[in-house]
Amino acid sequence: MSSTLAHGQLRYALRTGVTCLTLPRGAVLLNPPQKKQLTGLSAAGRDALKALNRGPALLSALAPEPDGEVALLLGQLVAEGWLASTVLDGDHDLYTLDPFTTPPDRPTGPPPPPGALSKFAILHREPSGFVLEHPLSWCDLRIGDPRILAVLGGQDPTESGLPAEILERLAGDLHWAGFTADPAQEAGQFTRRSWSAPDLWFHRRSTLGPRTITWEHFGPTKWAKGEFPQPAARKPAYPGTPVALPVPDLDVLRAADPSLTAVLEDRHSCRAYDDSAPITREQLAELLYRTARTRGTKPVGPGEELLSRPYPSGGGVYEIEIYPIVRSVAGLEAGMYHYNSFEHTLHRIAEPDSDAVRRLVRSTSATLVGGAEPQVVLLLAARAGRVMWTYEQVAYASILKHVGVLMQTVYLAGTAMGLGVCAQGFSDTAAFVAAAGVDELEECGVGSIIVGSPARG
Numbered sequence: 162m163s164s165t166l167a168h169g170q171l172r173y174a175l176r177t178g179v180t181c182l183t184l185p186r187g188a189v190l191l192n193p194p195q196k197k198q199l200t201g202l203s204a205a206g207r208d209a210l211k212a213l214n215r216g217p218a219l220l221s222a223l224a225p226e227p228d229g230e231v232a233l234l235l236g237q238l239v240a241e242g243w244l245a246s247t248v249l250d251g252d253h254d255l256y257t258l259d260p261f262t263t264p265p266d267r268p269t270g271p272p273p274p275p276g277a278l279s280k281f282a283i284l285h286r287e288p289s290g291f292v293l294e295h296p297l298s299w300c301d302l303r304i305g306d307p308r309i310l311a312v313l314g315g316q317d318p319t320e321s322g323l324p325a326e327i328l329e330r331l332a333g334d335l336h337w338a339g340f341t342a343d344p345a346q347e348a349g350q351f352t353r354r355s356w357s358a359p360d361l362w363f364h365r366r367s368t369l370g371p372r373t374i375t376w377e378h379f380g381p382t383k384w385a386k387g388e389f390p391q392p393a394a395r396k397p398a399y400p401g402t403p404v405a406l407p408v409p410d411l412d413v414l415r416a417a418d419p420s421l422t423a424v425l426e427d428r429h430s431c432r433a434y435d436d437s438a439p440i441t442r443e444q445l446a447e448l449l450y451r452t453a454r455t456r457g458t459k460p461v462g463p464g465e466e467l468l469s470r471p472y473p474s475g476g477g478v479y480e481i482e483i484y485p486i487v488r489s490v491a492g493l494e495a496g497m498y499h500y501n502s503f504e505h506t507l508h509r510i511a512e513p514d515s516d517a518v519r520r521l522v523r524s525t526s527a528t529l530v531g532g533a534e535p536q537v538v539l540l541l542a543a544r545a546g547r548v549m550w551t552y553e554q555v556a557y558a559s560i561l562k563h564v565g566v567l568m569q570t571v572y573l574a575g576t577a578m579g580l581g582v583c584a585q586g587f588s589d590t591a592a593f594v595a596a597a598g599v600d601e602l603e604e605c606g607v608g609s610i611i612v613g614s615p616a617r618g
Contacts, residue, residue, distance in 0.1 A: 170327070172247040173235060174217035176260050179243060181214045183207045190243050194374065195263075197243065205231050217247070240264070242299060248330055254305035255327065258334055262371035264299040265337075272336030275328070276315040279342040281358050284313070296365040298339045367558035378553050381476055385550045386465075392546035392603075394458060394466045396482055399499055403506035406446035414451070424576040431581025433530040433616040440536050440613045442492035444578060445485065446505070448612065451574045453483050453567070455502040470502065472570040475559045480547035481567055482604065484540040484597060486521055488513065489613075497521075497540075497596055510597065517596035524589045525611055536613030540593060541567065543607045564608040571610050581615030584608070 175181060179192045187200040188210050202210075209223040209231050224231035238244045242260040249255060283294045291310060293302040304310055308321045309331070318328045335341045347353045365372065373379045385391075419427075456469040459477070467477035474480070483500040485507065487493055497511035497518050511518050521540065526532045541564055549556040568584040575582035585608065593599075593606035 170249045171220040172217050172249060172254075173213060173220060173223065173239070174245045174247070175213050176243060176245050181210045183211055183214075190238075192243075197241070199234075202234070203230055205229075206234050209235065213244070240267075247305075248327060248334075250306070250323065250327060255323075256305060256309050256331070256334075257303040258300050258338065259303050260300040262299045267333070267337050272332045273341040273343060275312045275318060275332050275335055275341065277341045277344070278313060278335075279340060280344075280347055280353075281356075281361055282340050283358060283362055284310075293340060294362070295339050296361040299371065300338050302335070302338060302340060363558070367555050373554065380553065380555055381551050382553050383551050384553050389550065391465050391550050392544060394468055394479070394547070395503055396499075396544060396604075398501065399508040399510050401508055401510075403501060403504065403508050404493070404498070406449065406505050406507060407443055408505060409447040409450055418577045421573075424573045428572050428576045428582075430583040431611075431613075431615045432528060432583055434533065434536055434581055434613040435616045436489055436533075436536065438614050439489040439491055440580065442490055444580065445487075445490055445493065445537060445612075448571065448574055448578065448580065449483065449485075449500055449502075450505055452570045453481075453500065453502055454505055455479070472563075472566045474563050474566075475548070476551050478547045478551060480544045480560060481563055481607075482542045482544060484510075484542060484593075486513075486518060486538040486540060487536075488522065488534055489536045499597070515596065517592045520589050520592035521596060521609075524587070524592070525585060525609060528583055528585055528611060535611040537611070539571065539610040539612060540588060540606060541608040541610070542593060542597065542599075542604050544604045546603060560607055568608065568610055571612070575612055579615075581611075581613050583611040585610065 175190075176192070179190055182189045182191065187198065187202050188207060189199070190197040199206075199210075205224075209218075212218050212223060220232070220235065224235060226232060235244065239246050242263045245257055245259045247254055247257040279295060281295050281297065283296075285292060285294070289303065291304040293304065293313065304313075308323055312318050312321050312323070312328070312331065321328070323331075332341075369379065376382070378384070418424075452471055454470065456471070459467045459469070461467055468474075468479040469477070470479055483502070484497060485500060486497045487495050489495070493507075494509065495513040496509045497513070497515075498507040498509050500507055513519075522534055522538065525535050525538050529535065543560045543563075545556065545560065548559055552559055572582050572584065588606045588609040590601070590606040594601045597604070
């Protein structure tokens with residue numbers, strides 16, 4: 162990196178969340194729970210930190226001497242991740258290294274070219290512009306010039322029109338941040354090859370860690386309260402006359418059910434079913450009542466309502482809806498239904514031979530012996546806004562956890578009832594949207610469970 166670039170084409174700023182308290186002979190940088198104490202500072206060093214506390218500033222304005230004490234101090238703070246650094250071409254922003262935790266030492270040796278991006282590097286747009294992220298990085302790269310995008314996309318750097326010293330700096334910064342990598346090395350390591358980019362990005366973005374160390378914009382913040390109404394707890398009913406379902410006697414079931422240990426030990430995924438004696442309407446009604454009915458509602462403020470169902474749900478919001486697809490149920494017409502958990506009724510919403518329903522059923526057959534079709538598929542859908550109104554960053558991760566606990570609840574109740582159950586890790590989300598007539602951003606398919614009468618022997 163040339164001294165000209167380091168001094169004349171760099172702008173520094175305290176990283177997001179950092180404040181600086183200057184003292185008579187030092188300063189303290191605060192970004193709870195992190196803290197750095199600086200002692201023995203000169204008046205020029207304290208003045209530079211005071212200037213950064215007021216806002217971004219050019220390095221040349223902060224440290225008139227390129228190799229002086231202040232320039233060394235600021236270089237140390239950049240190396241430790243306390244400062245964001247912007248590279249400029251004249252007075253035009255090219256890119257910014259925006260740290261959120263302490264970086265490693267700069268790597269030695271020549272860096273890969275800027276276009277050799279890691280398979281985990283993800284480019285997306287924010288209101289401020291394009292941002293390059295890597296789930297395992299210590300910073301984001303904020304892009305202010307389309308020439309940087311072209312170079313990242315594989316354009317010959319010499320054709321970008323960017324000065325050689327800036328391209329050298331860019332290559333070094335990308336390597337330091339972990340955005341570039343040797344493709345052969347990534348493909349040759351099981352731990353890196355086994356993770357996909359969306360899985361690793363989702364994992365890091367939905368958990369506490371270096372990027373997220375406080376609860377300010379993470380978890381049950383109710384960020385939308387006061388700006389948007391909470392999506393209603395009860396999904397609007399589908400048209401048509403509902404099918405009333407019988408209600409099981411829970412007192413009888415408490416006395417007659419096998420023990421919890423028995424159902425836990427006997428639980429297994431059933432992949433073969435007896436179509437000569439299919440599940441009955443009464444059994445399906447009992448299974449839905451025992452696992453997914455709404456047991457009660459609880460208003461907690463104007464326009465805000467929580468629910469209670471047999472399985473747990475973060476914040477009591479209960480976003481999961483169940484759509485039984487019935488192929489063979491004694492006493493119930495075939496078709497796709499919506500389960501009204503408040504009224505314990507079914508609304509028939511689609512014909513069994515409709516294209517979307519057929520696609521939904523076909524996607525389940527790979528799970529069953531001989532590619533058989535299921536007697537009943539319980540499609541699980543999430544009215545995502547119920548969760549997203551309350552939770553930041555962890556909303557979709559919470560939905561998937563709710564799917565898991567509901568699946569286990571169905572497994573245990575089904576085992577107690579002598580039914581076969583087989584949960585699936587996939588479903589045709591586009592087919593669900595078509596069959597249910599919903600907007601995927603409001604309600605999306607998130608899982609499916611096959612149930613029926615198990616084959617004997």
